[in-house]
Amino acid sequence: MSESLFIRACRKEPIERTPLWMMRQAGRYLPEYRAVRAKSDFLTMCRTPELAAEVTLQPIRRFGFDAAVIFSDIMIPLEPLGFGVSFGERGPSIAHPLRQASDVPTGIPDGFEEQVAFVYRSIELVRQELPEDVPVLGFAGAPFTLASYLIEGGGSKSYAETKTFFYHQPEAAHRLLGLLADAVGRHLVAQVNAGAGAVQLFDSWAGVLSEQEYRVWALPYVQRAMRVVADAQVPRILFTLNAAHLYSALAEVEAEALGIDWRTPMGQAFDLLGDRFALQGNLDPTVLLGTPDQVSAEVRRVLSGVGGRRGHIMNLGHGVLPPTPIANVETLVRAVADFKGEG
Numbered sequence: 348m349s350e351s352l353f354i355r356a357c358r359k360e361p362i363e364r365t366p367l368w369m370m371r372q373a374g375r376y377l378p379e380y381r382a383v384r385a386k387s388d389f390l391t392m393c394r395t396p397e398l399a400a401e402v403t404l405q406p407i408r409r410f411g412f413d414a415a416v417i418f419s420d421i422m423i424p425l426e427p428l429g430f431g432v433s434f435g436e437r438g439p440s441i442a443h444p445l446r447q448a449s450d451v452p453t454g455i456p457d458g459f460e461e462q463v464a465f466v467y468r469s470i471e472l473v474r475q476e477l478p479e480d481v482p483v484l485g486f487a488g489a490p491f492t493l494a495s496y497l498i499e500g501g502g503s504k505s506y507a508e509t510k511t512f513f514y515h516q517p518e519a520a521h522r523l524l525g526l527l528a529d530a531v532g533r534h535l536v537a538q539v540n541a542g543a544g545a546v547q548l549f550d551s552w553a554g555v556l557s558e559q560e561y562r563v564w565a566l567p568y569v570q571r572a573m574r575v576v577a578d579a580q581v582p583r584i585l586f587t588l589n590a591a592h593l594y595s596a597l598a599e600v601e602a603e604a605l606g607i608d609w610r611t612p613m614g615q616a617f618d619l620l621g622d623r624f625a626l627q628g629n630l631d632p633t634v635l636l637g638t639p640d641q642v643s644a645e646v647r648r649v650l651s652g653v654g655g656r657r658g659h660i661m662n663l664g665h666g667v668l669p670p671t672p673i674a675n676v677e678t679l680v681r682a683v684a685d686f687k688g689e690g
């Protein structure tokens with residue numbers, strides 16, 4: 348696996364070409380995904396290793412991406428912790444949201460990993476099919492983001508329920524976040540043991556916190572999860588959406604790479620964070636709804652901003668959107684391969 352461009356970029360080693368993958372690359376913008384999805388619901392796909400492996404491999408076959416993110420969801424490890432999860436038109440929902448201190452699980456149940464073993468089996472199947480130099484990327488949700496789903500019961504604009512719980516039940520909130528950190532840490536370790544060559548924590552909603560609150564409710568638990576997986580010796584990536592105001596806190600994260608959303612110019616992100624971390628990003632996913640010329644121009648703008656510095660993994664600034672035309676993804680792949688930048 349040491350030959351992988353993606354892993355070498357995570358380690359900030361010199362490489363001959365910029366590696367590329369897309370967050371949410373296995374998904375509804377692909378007709379071959381929609382064909383599988385037409386016959387199975389989303390959770391069944393996650394729980395059936397043959398289906399999960401198939402849709403994980405689809406974007407690799409079509410576009411030759413440099414990493415294969417395992418098909419699963421950040422909500423999956425919440426079920427063995429005792430929460431009923433379902434997926435509807437507007438995303439995930441929790442059957443009985445967590446609203447009281449007594450709703451916080453007392454511990455990680457015995458057999459936690461066995462109950463989500465389908466994820467590990469999916470990784471093993473994907474590993475068998477992939478060229479050796481394409482790593483499987485394991486992932487999990489970061490504790491704050493998962494806690495917000497548990498408490499809100501789904502997505503939210505204001506995170507009022509989450510913050511109400513945190514303010515009124517701080518001790519229970521910290522117990523919940525600690526439990527989630529240990530659970531996702533163990534889930535990442537098990538994914539590495541199954542063959543994942545790198546892992547990513549998604550803190551999609553931590554951007555709603557001020558820096559001061561991020562340091563109380565999010566950062567310590569990102570650190571705790573990252574420490575659990577440290578011994579596995581694979582690159583650890585943290586993606587935080589809407590995080591430009593959190594960079595001084597993110598600079599302390601125990602990780603090898605940080606995901607940068609599209610709002611910050613890549614050159615600026617490298618100036619602020621590039622000494623310690625490889626950086627991943629950051630084409631605006633909505634650019635892929637534009638014209639091919641706009642896609643090429645924006646790719647060149649992102650790569651020029653990087654300016655040939657070591658430790659860049661090309662990606663979107665958030666997940667690819669379902670209406671994205673395939674031709675624009677092909678243009679993205681070609682534009683990254685063709686870029687002959689400065690430096």
Ligand code: CP3
Nearest residue numbers: 370371372373374389416417418419420421438549551666
């Ligand atoms: O290709 C990949 O990146 C691998 C699979 C993956 C999914 N979800 C599959 C999925 C990954 C890495 C995730 C992570 C995830 N899930 C995040 C973090 C990334 C982010 O976007 O910020 C979050 C917040 C979730 C929770 C979640 N799951 C939401 C908000 C939704 C609904 C929105 C949507 O895109 O439908 C899901 C459902 C989901 N997860 C789908 C897929 C392919 C769509 C399900 C379907 O086919 O109907």
